[in-house]
Amino acid sequence: MFKLWATIIKDFRVLRRDGIGLALMFVMPVILVFVVTDIQESTFQMINKNKLPVLIINRDTGESGTQLIESINKIGLFKVYQLPKNQDTKFVSDSxxxxxxxxxxxxxxxxxRKVKAKAKNVAGKALVSFGLQADSVQKDPGEIDPLTLYYNPILQEQLRLSVQGGLRSALQLVESRETLRxxxxxxxxKQLPTNLENEMLNNKASINEIPVSKNGSLRTPNAAQHNVPSWTIFAMFFVIMSLGGSVVKEKTNGSFVRLKTLPTNYAVGLLSKQITYVTVTVLQAAVIFSLGIFVFPLVGLPPLNVPIDVFGLLIVTIICGWCAVSYAICVGVFSKTQEQSNGFGAISIVILAAIGGLMVPSFAMDTSLKTVADFSPMHWCLQAYYGLFLEGGKLTDVMNYLVPLVLITLVLQFITFLGLKRKNLI
Structure with missing residues (x-):
């Protein structure tokens, strides 16, 4: 026990002198959490509360064009600015x-004209089907000329589709009003009374949104609930920049060989590194979670809601940290230089994060990528955290995510052992 304690103290002293590694493990994820959460929250605000500016060129001289603009305003998604109607595409682009x-x-x-003609044609067909007025069917006027939507190429497809959906809703409202009239x-x-028209058009069923949770609570998720766990996992796995390099350094400077001449086992040193860096990952999680709980509300970001099972959160954090540390040691054992360890480690962490659902939600991936995601330890880490933070579950509810994560960790430990044996380091 004394040997293990002495080795842990040594590893902490080595870590304390690694300023760049500490910055990557603590400063970098904190900045990422703030920036990504703020960006995502700003996007939510723009869609839900703030309005998207839109320029409208109304070349129509009738009432339907005006009604369409009013309908676009009523949607609540857009802030409308009208331009003179006799302008070309270049003027629109410059504006x-x-x-x-x-x-x-x-x-x-x-x-x-096209909306009214189409409405009369549809109304006539309806009357014929009712058997009321067979001679009211007019010649089909053809399709209404489409609206022209100009958009900046930087506009993401998801937001562009939201814009299209809003415009279609406004267009449908105008067409439905004219058909009713x-x-x-x-x-x-005689003309349709305004109050009856509004009652018929606004007679819509409401939507009651309820987030599904394990314990039946109605806590609504926010940007912090999504981003803080994701980037905490990313920070945990970035211990590879310090730990992987440390393992490589001990191999190249002969520390392994000297340990073999001492009355101890390298397993003690390996266990020391795991205890040291698992402690670091727990501290990372504590720092980032504390920022989400206490600092986010002070800077206008949604606060991080703590799961009901705090003990389960601690266990999940320790297992996630253990997996990250195991991966870092495995990479360090097989790397010949620190440059190899750092380069491969950084790139592989980004790839694992991408396929694991940290950068792109796993439900948005195709079938093949979803299958690949099962081999990313970050995927299981993220699912376990989401089970606690978003679904309100307890430790027993996320065990199906922790079991694969522990198996991946044991596989990494076994591969590390084989690498050390092959290199005659133990």
Whole structure:
């Protein structure tokens, strides 16, 4: 026990002198958590609370074009700016750049005429089906000329699809209003009352959103719940920059050989490194979680909600840290130089994070990548954390994620042992 304690103290002293490694393990993930959470929260705010600026060129002279603009305003997603109607594409492009606007819409000049003709045609067909007015069916006027949507190429596809969905909703509202008016006039030979029109168009069922959780709580997830666990895992695995290099350094400077001449076993040194760096990963998690809980609300970010099972959170953190440390030692054992360890370690961590769901949600991946994700330890780490933070589960609820993670860790430990034996280091 004394040998192990002395070795742990030695490893902590070595780690304390590694300023770059400490910065990568603590400073870098803290910055990442702040930046990524702030960006994601800003995106949510832009979609849900702030409005997306949109330029509209209304070349239509009828009422349908005006109604379409009003409908776009009522959606709540857009802040509308109107431009003069007699402008070309270059003027629209220049206006978007000058006003820093990502989206512009052009309403065609015969929009009202086509909408009314289409509405009368649809109303006539409806009346025929009712057996009320067989001679009301007019010649099909053809499709309504499409709106023209200009967008900046930097606009992400997901947000662009949201914009298209909003425009389609506004367009459908205009068409439905005109069809209702036409039907009402054909049957009653008078205009549809405004209050009845609004009642018919606004008669929509509401949507009640309830997040599914293990314990039945209704805690709504936020950007912090998603990002803090993700980048905590990323920080844990980045101990490879310090630990992997330390293992390589001990191999190249003869520390392994000297240990073999002493009345001890290298297993003591290996266990010491694992205890030391698992402690570091737990400290990383404590620092990042504390920032999410106490600092995020002070800077306007959503606070991190602590899981109900704090003991389960500690166990998950220790197992995740143990897996990260095992991976770092394994890479260090098989690397010949510190440059190899650092280069391969950094690149492999980014790849494992990408396929593990830290950068792109796993549900958005295709089937082949989902299969590959099962081999990434970060995937199981993330699922375990999400089970606690987002689903409100307990330790027993995330055991199905921890078992594969422990198996991966044991495989890494076994590969490390084979590498040490092959190199005659133990």
């Amino acid at each position: 978007m750049k000058q006003r820093d606007v990502l989206v512009a819409v052009t309403i065609p000049d015969d929009f009202t 036409s039907l009402y006039f054909s049957i009653n030979e």
